[in-house]
Amino acid sequence: MLLIYQNPATWRDLPEPDRQAIMSDAGALMAELTGTGEWVGGEALADPSTARSVRVRDGVPAVTDGPFAEAKEQMVGYCIVDCETQERAVEIAARWPDARLWGMEVRPLLSPDGLEM
Amino acid sequence: MTTPDGLEDLLRGLAPQVLAALVRRYGHFDLAEDAVQEALIAAAEQWPDRGPPGHPKGWLITVASRRLTDQLRSEESRRRREEAAAEPGLPATAAPADEPDGDRDDTLTLLFLCCHRELSPPSQLALTLRAVGGLSTAEIARAFLVPEATMAQRISRAKQHIAAAGASFAPPPAGEWAGRLAVVLHVLYLMFNEGYAATSGPDASRPELTAEAIRLTRAVHRSLPEDAEVAGLLALMLLTEARHPARTTADGSLVPLAEQDRSLWRPDLIEEGTGLVTGALTRGPLGPYQLQAAIAAVHAEARAADDTDWPQILAVYDLLERVAPSPVVTLNRAVAVAMVNGPQAGLDVLATLEGDDRMARHHRLAGLRAHLRELAGQPEAALADYRLAAQRATSLPERRYLESRATRLAGHG
Numbered sequence: 001m002l003l004i005y006q007n008p009a010t011w012r013d014l015p016e017p018d019r020q021a022i023m024s025d026a027g028a029l030m031a032e033l034t035g036t037g038e039w040v041g042g043e044a045l046a047d048p049s050t051a052r053s054v055r056v057r058d059g060v061p062a063v064t065d066g067p068f069a070e071a072k073e074q075m076v077g078y079c080i081v082d083c084e085t086q087e088r089a090v091e092i093a094a095r096w097p098d099a100r101l102w103g104m105e106v107r108p109l110l111s112p113d114g115l116e117m
Numbered sequence: 118m119t120t121p122d123g124l125e126d127l128l129r130g131l132a133p134q135v136l137a138a139l140v141r142r143y144g145h146f147d148l149a150e151d152a153v154q155e156a157l158i159a160a161a162e163q164w165p166d167r168g169p170p171g172h173p174k175g176w177l178i179t180v181a182s183r184r185l186t187d188q189l190r191s192e193e194s195r196r197r198r199e200e201a202a203a204e205p206g207l208p209a210t211a212a213p214a215d216e217p218d219g220d221r222d223d224t225l226t227l228l229f230l231c232c233h234r235e236l237s238p239p240s241q242l243a244l245t246l247r248a249v250g251g252l253s254t255a256e257i258a259r260a261f262l263v264p265e266a267t268m269a270q271r272i273s274r275a276k277q278h279i280a281a282a283g284a285s286f287a288p289p290p291a292g293e294w295a296g297r298l299a300v301v302l303h304v305l306y307l308m309f310n311e312g313y314a315a316t317s318g319p320d321a322s323r324p325e326l327t328a329e330a331i332r333l334t335r336a337v338h339r340s341l342p343e344d345a346e347v348a349g350l351l352a353l354m355l356l357t358e359a360r361h362p363a364r365t366t367a368d369g370s371l372v373p374l375a376e377q378d379r380s381l382w383r384p385d386l387i388e389e390g391t392g393l394v395t396g397a398l399t400r401g402p403l404g405p406y407q408l409q410a411a412i413a414a415v416h417a418e419a420r421a422a423d424d425t426d427w428p429q430i431l432a433v434y435d436l437l438e439r440v441a442p443s444p445v446v447t448l449n450r451a452v453a454v455a456m457v458n459g460p461q462a463g464l465d466v467l468a469t470l471e472g473d474d475r476m477a478r479h480h481r482l483a484g485l486r487a488h489l490r491e492l493a494g495q496p497e498a499a500l501a502d503y504r505l506a507a508q509r510a511t512s513l514p515e516r517r518y519l520e521s522r523a524t525r526l527a528g529h530g
Contacts, residue, residue, distance in 0.1 A: 039267060040264060110513045111513065
């Protein structure tokens, strides 16, 4: 899974053409990955300010506004790719436009399967 | 396909024969493959109501041929271009469609084509399941847990690669035969493992991958009954599949070999697998599939884990390491060394793997080291290794298993 991180404040302050270039670069890369048969799926997330965090303590849910961890960079979306190696996934992440301005995190998914030991 | 089992078996068995007949007659492997899929779908829709026709294979060839020629005609300019390109590729010595032994060799020839060297293993697997196994793209996508569109793209790219490589529908030349057969066997082996690794989940189709791998390997064995490695691979699959009912608990947790309830193992598969590998080993030449099957057969022989003939297993691993050395073989051999000569001897073997880039970061190395350190009376070192192995595990059941070992050890320490 490729986790996409952005700083929402810098995203807002980007000139419109820059924002559009990022969107179209991401769209082109998604189309390319669909073509190679590596694209599995992905979603963009709404602004972190719309997040609500939920913690249950002693059976009582406490709900607060805002993301779970306060940080300048927030997760704004994810995609899942099916690649032969983790190196290939890192290569894709490096081409994701957000990586140029902010950062991407590549995390292998745990498979539900296992060979006997 | 939502068809009764008997009909599905019939259609899937005929699929490679129909495809072979079309490719021989018209060339155009990629278009012919699409046409055969359409004919299979038409049959699955029509036969349950009307009953299968008198000559099912002839019916499928007729329907698929019509689809193919329709498509070729509708792409007039492309047709001319493609026919010019395809003609020289058609083998002049191809057997006529009705030659007695043609059906069996057709399956093998198609396997050679689908397991083309230009393709990556996932593409080889997907194409083999569709063109030789007769599975639909949706079924294959479910088996590999990817969207249908992704799998459709993988298959169509695989077919384009084959067309671009100028591959023809003919058995490989004598000089390439052994190398190409090795690729086919490897793809079948991967197909089996892909299905065998599935322990849970809503999709009942993953165990179908093991069934399909066994069915196709049986077909190759029928074509090449004298080949010892083909027999060895089939034996390995059967002996592994025999343990399937005992290898998971109801909640999907993995049960290690030593703790499995052996009364659940399937005696029919053990008998067939043991017979196959025994015959193959006497014929030779030795190969890695036969040796792995021989190890599985020794395990299958033991009524209880404590009865396992470890010296014999170690002797076969020594051979395997000479015939086909790999870090995975060394890792498994370390288990046998530990069982014969004690945990410290096993740890010494593992130490030779720490410098191996392919293995040093693998969770199985840390997991096994943890187990042997536990046996050697080093609980603290074992605990650290169990935790390390759990962090590195790539599958949920394996991580759960390693975490529970760590927790148990921490409780005792």
